[in-house]
Amino acid sequence: MSEYLYQKTQQYFGQLAGGAEACGEAELKQLGATKISKGYLGYYFYADQRTLYTIVYRTRIFSRILAPLLAFDCHSEKYLYKTAQNIDWSEFLTLTKTFAITSNVADSNIRNSQYAGQILKDAIVDQFRTKTTKRPDVDTRFPDLLLNLYIHENKARISVDLGGGSLHKRGYRTESVEAPMQETLAATILRLSEWNGERPLYDPFCGSGTILCEAFMKAGNIPAAYLRRKFGFLRLPDFDAAVWNQVKTKANHETVEIAEELIKGSDLSADAVKAVRANRNELPEIGTIKVRRADFRDLEGFNNTTIVTNPPYGIRLGNTAEVAHLLKEFGDFLKQKCTGSTAFIYYGDKTLVKKLGLKPEWRHELRAGGLDGVLCKYELY
Ligand SMILES: C[S@@+](CC[C@H](N)C(=O)[O-])C[C@H]1O[C@@H](n2cnc3c(N)ncnc32)[C@H](O)[C@@H]1O
Structure with a gap:
């Protein structure tokens, strides 16, 4: 098993909405994160596995918690494709699991976010095809694995979205009227x-x-995240089911x-x-x-x-x-x-x-x- 960036550093990134920064920082501290530092629309923080699962399960303020797999200089589409293939995607996906990619590109040689996401998708699919002649499917609505590609000033970062989708979707809003707020x-x-x-x-x-x-x-x-059924961290190669069960059981008992x-x-x-x-x-x-x-x-x-x-x-x-x-x-x-x-x-x-x-x-x-x-x-x- 390879060692990914989040395993080497225990550093993660939480994304939030503009104006929610102070609330997000206070919440991270409360939930046990350390060495919290500000990034663009979010915070970098350190957490051990138990704290990380707790943050993903409990955060009310953050919309995404990301675990970086790889960070690299990225000046071209070709290089993105090649580097993305350095990851052994079979550690995250099997042929029966689905995946999707959210991507965001700014101030870089690669200009189009959607296209960048497409290249990452091709790299993953081609790796499976070469090894097995088959490929996992993309499901943008309920993927088993949601990846996030972020390229800023030609520096790329590929992360796993640990919530498996935006955390604002709590799951209780089965009925809605006009103009609901997030x-x-x-x-x-x-x-x-x-x-x-x-x-x-x-x-x-x-x-x-x-x-x-x-x-x-x-x-x-x-x-x-009480009603959430899928979590992105379930797909991490070092996912620890026992720790996750303890975190969930403890939190559910504290209602x-x-x-x-x-x-x-x-x-x-x-x-x-x-x-x-x-x-x-x-x-x-x-x-x-x-x-x-x-x-x-x-x-x-x-x-x-x-x-x-x-x-x-x-x-x-x-x-x-x-x-x-x-x-x-x-x-x-x-x-x-x-x-x-x-x-x-x-x-x-x-x-x-x-x-x-x-x-x-x-x-x-x-x-x-x-x-x-x-x-x-x-x-x-
Ligand atoms: C912006 S929406 C509120 C959305 C809400 N925060 C949500 O997340 O679903 C404003 C609401 O005001 C209601 N409304 C409009 N006029 C009203 C009135 N005179 N008295 C009470 N409610 C009214 C509308 O029916 C609408 O549901």
């Missing part, structure tokens, strides 16, 4: 809100319930009951309410999310509550003037009916912040899933 974004918002499960949490524009489900997972200490009435929400759309219930049912039976159909204007108001929400915004959800009016009314609702509460509002469109008519305590830009939005905190006295 689960990792909702988790980042909750972390920035410093909500710790002591005060009630309410989302008055809950949509498919991403914020509510992430709050449920956080309050119940449910591992973020806690969630107090009644802790997590609640509402939405104007009946379909949204139905979606939240369906999504909640995917999660363990350790508590409830109370959700009902309501226009926020008809709610009684909240005291001593953490309001975390993502109101409609023009780009995805219709007319901007209408949205501006709705936000003004929501601002009045917060001012008049929510004293003693704290609100965290994520605006999918930054220009909408001023429409609320309240002065934020702070604002924090967060980009994810094609959104370039901002989170604002309001203390409601």
Whole structure:
């Protein structure tokens, strides 16, 4: 068995969304990573095998955790092909397993990310064909092995994606409505809100319930990858099933009951309410999310509550003037009916912040899933 880069160094890379850096760094420390250093949209860190599995299983903030196999100078497509064949791919794949490649190329002689991915794919397939006359299939939706190729300034790195796909896909969102936010974004918002499960949490524009489900997972200490069935680290040549079982069993035993009435929400759309219930049912039976159909204007108001929400915004959800009016009314609702509460509002469109008519305590830009939005905190006295 060859020794791969991650085995020599015990260094990995976690990718996250723009604006989530501080949250990601704090989470890595909490989960036991060491020597954490900043890279482009992510962090390098060191971890032993147990810590690594724990990070992949528990992270709420990172979208990918990558284990580098090989790093090399790469000035041409030919060299990429040749070097990729230095890896014995039969250590990662058999003919009955599928694979896929995500690739990202910038400021390099090889210009096209997709084409670079294609070359890596050819190198793998040709190696199998030469040895066996057969080849493993590509499956871009549910691959057994997901590889990541990153080339920046002619320096290439081939890694295994240890989650086997983007970790924002928790697996509870079986039903969705218009403009759902990414689960990792909702988790980042909750972390920035410093909500710790002591005060009630309410989302008055809950949509498919991403914020509510992430709050449920956080309050119940449910591992973020609890519902995930495939993990990329299962394909590593040194995968240790005993360690992984211990990590999983320990984490699953650490879930806690969630107090009644802790997590609640509402939405104007009946379909949204139905979606939240369906999504909640995917999660363990350790508590409830109370959700009902309501226009926020008809709610009684909240005291001593953490309001975390993502109101409609023009780009995805219709007319901007209408949205501006709705936000003004929501601002009045917060001012008049929510004293003693704290609100965290994520605006999918930054220009909408001023429409609320309240002065934020702070604002924090967060980009994810094609959104370039901002989170604002309001203390409601
Ligand atoms: C941006 S979406 C929220 C998406 C949600 N964060 C998710 O991940 O699914 C905004 C939601 O506001 C709801 N909405 C619009 N007007 C409303 C109103 N007057 N009262 C309550 N909800 C409303 C929409 O039905 C929509 O589900």
